[in-house]
Amino acid sequence: MDVISIRDMEKKDIEEILDSAEAYAAGKKKSPLSGKVLATLFFEASTRTKLSFQSAALRSGMEYIDFLPETSSLKKGESFEDTVKTVEGYADALVIRHPKEGSARLAADILGKPVINGGDGGNQHPTQTLIDLYSIRKSKGRIKGLNVTLFGDLKHARTMRSLAYALGMFEAKVTLVSPVGLEMDPLYVKELEDRFSLQVHVKTEPEFSEADVLYVCRIQQERFADPMEAKRVTERFRIKKDDLKGAKDDLVILHPLPKINEIEGAIDGMKQARYFEQAHNGVPVRQAVLEYALHK
Amino acid sequence: MQVDKIEMGTVIDHIRAGKAAKVMKILEIGENYPHRVAILINVPSKMMKTKDIVKIEGKVVSEEHANIIALVSPGASINIIRNSAIEKKFTVALPKEVSGLGRCANPNCITAEGAKTKFRMEGDGRYRCHFCERRSGAEELV
Numbered sequence: 001m002d003v004i005s006i007r008d009m010e011k012k013d014i015e016e017i018l019d020s021a022e023a024y025a026a027g028k029k030k031s032p033l034s035g036k037v038l039a040t041l042f043f044e045a046s047t048r049t050k051l052s053f054q055s056a057a058l059r060s061g062m063e064y065i066d067f068l069p070e071t072s073s074l075k076k077g078e079s080f081e082d083t084v085k086t087v088e089g090y091a092d093a094l095v096i097r098h099p100k101e102g103s104a105r106l107a108a109d110i111l112g113k114p115v116i117n118g119g120d121g122g123n124q125h126p127t128q129t130l131i132d133l134y135s136i137r138k139s140k141g142r143i144k145g146l147n148v149t150l151f152g153d154l155k156h157a158r159t160m161r162s163l164a165y166a167l168g169m170f171e172a173k174v175t176l177v178s179p180v181g182l183e184m185d186p187l188y189v190k191e192l193e194d195r196f197s198l199q200v201h202v203k204t205e206p207e208f209s210e211a212d213v214l215y216v217c218r219i220q221q222e223r224f225a226d227p228m229e230a231k232r233v234t235e236r237f238r239i240k241k242d243d244l245k246g247a248k249d250d251l252v253i254l255h256p257l258p259k260i261n262e263i264e265g266a267i268d269g270m271k272q273a274r275y276f277e278q279a280h281n282g283v284p285v286r287q288a289v290l291e292y293a294l295h296k
Numbered sequence: 297m298q299v300d301k302i303e304m305g306t307v308i309d310h311i312r313a314g315k316a317a318k319v320m321k322i323l324e325i326g327e328n329y330p331h332r333v334a335i336l337i338n339v340p341s342k343m344m345k346t347k348d349i350v351k352i353e354g355k356v357v358s359e360e361h362a363n364i365i366a367l368v369s370p371g372a373s374i375n376i377i378r379n380s381a382i383e384k385k386f387t388v389a390l391p392k393e394v395s396g397l398g399r400c401a402n403p404n405c406i407t408a409e410g411a412k413t414k415f416r417m418e419g420d421g422r423y424r425c426h427f428c429e430r431r432s433g434a435e436e437l438v
């Protein structure tokens with residue numbers, strides 16, 4: 001079974017993965033993947049995603065082989081298709097990260113072995129979305145009915161688009177907070193509303209008093225033509241310790257990491273800050289994804 | 297304007313004015329096509345004010361292929377000619393799937409590297425790229 005896009009998955013598939021991840025995290029489950037080989041092909045750097053896949057493979061009793069584009073025949077002009085076809089013969093499953101959108105789907109179409117999308121350009125990063133859902137469910141005990149505020153640059157962040165989709169599937173209440181000009185594509189929001197009868201609230205002021213979960217992503221200074229404006233906006237949208245006074249007491253703050261300065265450092269040690277735990281959840285969730293990919 | 301009747305081939309009528317060139321491209325009629333082709337542009341039309349017409353000798357276009365024309369010119373009508381008579385006549389319908397034709401509007405799509413394109417129509421009549429998942433309107437594909 002390929003894992004390419006959250007759009008391909010049904011709610012029950014996702015729930016199965018989340019349950020399985022929970023069992024792995026609790027040490028209650030032994031992976032059936034012992035002796036299998038995972039190939040990690042990262043055509044662009046993403047150290048955390050790669051390390052957490054490799055860790056998940058090792059914890060599942062698998063071996064992994066790592067493809068390094070800088071030392072490969074890619075430099076001699078080998079096509080993406082030829083590369084993945086060759087590596088397919090060395091492994092039982094492939095994790096592919098590539099800067100072009102649709103690359104993982106293309107690989108899945110031409111290969112017989114399971115392909116897991118480790119991020120295809122600005123399109124999908126399904127295991128990140130699964131980690132986000134897992135982290136929400138783990139910290140709150142449920143997803144349905146929660147007020148989830150997605151906060152930051154919602155125009156460019158692929159994480160946010162996929163997460164909004166998944167939250168719609170799980171019947172959460174979604175609030176989108178972003179500076180003017182960095183809003184999520186309204187056509188996409190409309191699509192989610194139609195598909196899941198999801199109620200989406202859109203705000204352009206940094207506000208999250210109603211939120212049960214605050215999911216923050218970075219606002220890149222490069223997105224603004226005027227550097228003064230960039231500075232002003234990023235400062236206004238930085239989450240500060242004082243802002244939490246007006247928030248729910250049991251607020252959970254998540255972030256896909258790496259973060260730069262969009263969350264004040266003083267928050268890191270507070271009970272609301274769950275983003276490092278979220279990153280650690282990557283391993284059991286990816287163990288569950290490996291099992292799903294290889295055993296479905 | 298008089299154009300000779302064709303014995304075997306396809307006549308595409310009621311093409312939106314100005315879209316004849318795109319129809320030729322969709323039907324893969326290029327400079328090496330060996331038979332006669334008549335392209336009529338801005339022909340007066342009662343219903344459409346002006347329309348284009350393309351008459352292709354020696355090629356019978358499949359319904360599936362002809363339906364791609366609906367992307368640029370909904371309402372175009374197809375006449376399949378055999379033995380100098382109309383054998384079949386139909387109006388093009390938007391295809392549920394477009395494969396191997398058209399171009400994804402996303403410049404960062406893997407299909408821009410040469411992979412074969414594939415689009416599927418969604419409920420609202422827009423098309424989604426099978427690869428990069430970008431949605432685009434029918435006319436953006438061709």
Ligand SMILES: [Zn+2]
Pocket residue numbers: 102400401402405406407425426427428429430
């Ligand atoms: Zn595309």
